[in-house]
Amino acid sequence: MNVLESVTTALDDFLQDIFREIVIELFGGTMFGGLPSVRLADGLYFLAKGFTTACVLTYCALKVPGWVNDRIKVKERLVRGFIAAGIYMEKQRRDLGDGKIKSYRIFPTIERVSVAGSCTTVNLHLPIGMDPSVIESRAWVFQQLFGPTAQLVNDKAGRFRLQIPKELPTKVAYNLEIARAAMKKTEGFALYIGEAYNGSVAVDLKQMPHVGLVGVTGWGKSTALRVILNTWLQVYGPDRLRLFLGDLKMTEFGLYRNVPHVEGNIAVRRSEVVAMLAEVLDVLRYRQERFHDVDATDLDEYEELTGERLPNVVVCIDEVASLEGETAAHDVLEEIGQLGRSFGVFLVLSQQRVDREVMDGKLKNNLNVRIAYRMSDDLNSRMLLGKPDAADLQVKGRCFVKDATHMREVQTPWLAPKEARAQIVEIKKRFAGVKKIPLIPPINPDIPQSVELDQQESNELRELLQALMDQEVQSHASTR
Ligand SMILES: Nc1ncnc2c1ncn2[C@@H]1O[C@H](COP(=O)(O)OP(=O)(O)OP(=O)(O)O)[C@@H](O)[C@H]1O
Numbered sequence: 110m111n112v113l114e115s116v117t118t119a120l121d122d123f124l125q126d127i128f129r130e131i132v133i134e135l136f137g138g139t140m141f142g143g144l145p146s147v148r149l150a151d152g153l154y155f156l157a158k159g160f161t162t163a164c165v166l167t168y169c170a171l172k173v174p175g176w177v178n179d180r181i182k183v184k185e186r187l188v189r190g191f192i193a194a195g196i197y198m199e200k201q202r203r204d205l206g207d208g209k210i211k212s213y214r215i216f217p218t219i220e221r222v223s224v225a226g227s228c229t230t231v232n233l234h235l236p237i238g239m240d241p242s243v244i245e246s247r248a249w250v251f252q253q254l255f256g257p258t259a260q261l262v263n264d265k266a267g268r269f270r271l272q273i274p275k276e277l278p279t280k281v282a283y284n285l286e287i288a289r290a291a292m293k294k295t296e297g298f299a300l301y302i303g304e305a306y307n308g309s310v311a312v313d314l315k316q317m318p319h320v321g322l323v324g325v326t327g328w329g330k331s332t333a334l335r336v337i338l339n340t341w342l343q344v345y346g347p348d349r350l351r352l353f354l355g356d357l358k359m360t361e362f363g364l365y366r367n368v369p370h371v372e373g374n375i376a377v378r379r380s381e382v383v384a385m386l387a388e389v390l391d392v393l394r395y396r397q398e399r400f401h402d403v404d405a406t407d408l409d410e411y412e413e414l415t416g417e418r419l420p421n422v423v424v425c426i427d428e429v430a431s432l433e434g435e436t437a438a439h440d441v442l443e444e445i446g447q448l449g450r451s452f453g454v455f456l457v458l459s460q461q462r463v464d465r466e467v468m469d470g471k472l473k474n475n476l477n478v479r480i481a482y483r484m485s486d487d488l489n490s491r492m493l494l495g496k497p498d499a500a501d502l503q504v505k506g507r508c509f510v511k512d513a514t515h516m517r518e519v520q521t522p523w524l525a526p527k528e529a530r531a532q533i534v535e536i537k538k539r540f541a542g543v544k545k546i547p548l549i550p551p552i553n554p555d556i557p558q559s560v561e562l563d564q565q566e567s568n569e570l571r572e573l574l575q576a577l578m579d580q581e582v583q584s585h586a587s588t589r
Contacts, residue, residue, distance in 0.1 A: 420453070473493075
């Protein structure tokens with residue numbers, strides 16, 4: 110009998126004795142008209158032991174494969190991550206079989222994967238000779254693999270701890286590389302919105318072209334617009350993206366003034382937004398004609414057939430509800446909602462509510478990506494998501510993102526206005542002097558768009574204009 114068996118037998122005997130004592134103490138030496146209590150106690154003890162053992166075995170049978178599997182999965186993912194991010198040392202050695210020099214890779218050792226509560230911890234040990242900055246500088250790969258909560262901790266002397274809590278964090282720092290990696294995964298024109306439990310969330314606007322961003326004031330809409338726009342401006346050049354911005358709150362888009370991707374001025378009044386939408390409609394019409402000429406059905410096909418790459422056009426309007434009563438503007442938004450996808454024209458519309466008084470049904474139906482920050486009530490949440498959940502959101506920057514296939518809870522990264530402004534300065538520098546191809550080419554490209562006049566010519570022109578205006582005023586007066 111080995112030590113383990115002797116210990117378990119002794120423990121078993123001890124428990125059985127205690128059980129007997131308790132039963133005899135409670136019921137005396139005999140029970141039920143003469144049945145010795147000892148025998149009954151032993152019987153009951155046997156049953157209880159059998160039941161407990163069965164429960165423990167069932168629990169283990171159900172749980173252990175899951176734990177083992179989870180650990181194996183974590184290990185597999187880590188190795189994939191090491192390869193993808195280049196976290197290994199490349200060595201060479203002579204093959205014992207054919208005697209040729211062959212190279213091989215040495216990865217960090219995964220010493221232990223442990224799960225405690227809702228946090229998984231992985232202990233890593235670097236191979237001797239590996240620079241710790243290799244793993245530290247590429248720690249973003251762990252967030253790509255395990256979500257935004259994954260943190261790499263340097264325990265010194267070549268030992269690291271990767272902590273992966275399962276809960277969505279209440280704050281996520283903005284990281285362009287994470288956003289870029291998420292966008293790369295989609296094939297088309299991607300919009301990055303934030304981090305979910307199982308990784309970053311970017312939607313492909315080629316599949317789901319129009320976005321409605323809704324939420325009451327103070328819970329993260331403006332931050333989300335900054336994240337979306339700044340990410341786009343850093344990832345795409347003006348050859349891929351053009352923006353038409355409408356800011357009916359007059360506070361949000363000032364920082365994007367004079368950014369090369371932005372068409373014209375930022376529209377801040379209703380009349381300006383209406384005029385801006387008329388311009389977008391011209392772009393849509395122009396593209397319709399061009400596509401019709403070459404028989405193209407979408408932007409990619411047009412590029413294949415003509416070799417000409419047209420930029421994606423995004424109309425982004427903050428507080429679109431302020432356009433209430435502007436029928437022309439609503440007609441254009443609806444038309445873009447219906448036809449925009451094929452012609453690379455997309456909508457990102459933000460507002461506080463979605464009930465019938467502020468957003469008409471046709472437009473809402475075309476917003477196929479719905480991003481809901483905290484909403485005013487169950488009704489508004491249901492109207493946007495089909496569920497009341499957004500009315501209960503308690504974390505700033507937290508939203509539900511619903512598209513054709515799923516609804517995910519997402520934490521939008523925090524991008525402070527100051528940091529956003531600094532990024533815009535860099536973007537302006539980066540694209541300064543880049544030649545922008547007009548969205549609608551001039552009718553006669555030989556006619557110059559601007560002409561330098563000398564002093565005499567400009568005086569003559571001014572006099573001519575003055576004379577024309579005087580003439581106009583006189584004829585106006587005489588007709589009264
Ligand atoms: N993603 C985020 N992560 C952490 N905190 C956030 C986030 N977004 C917003 N907040 C916090 O909430 C505050 C309000 O955010 P924001 O201005 O984006 O809200 P809003 O809904 O657009 O409000 P308003 O309509 O008044 O502009 C911010 O100052 C910040 O403190």
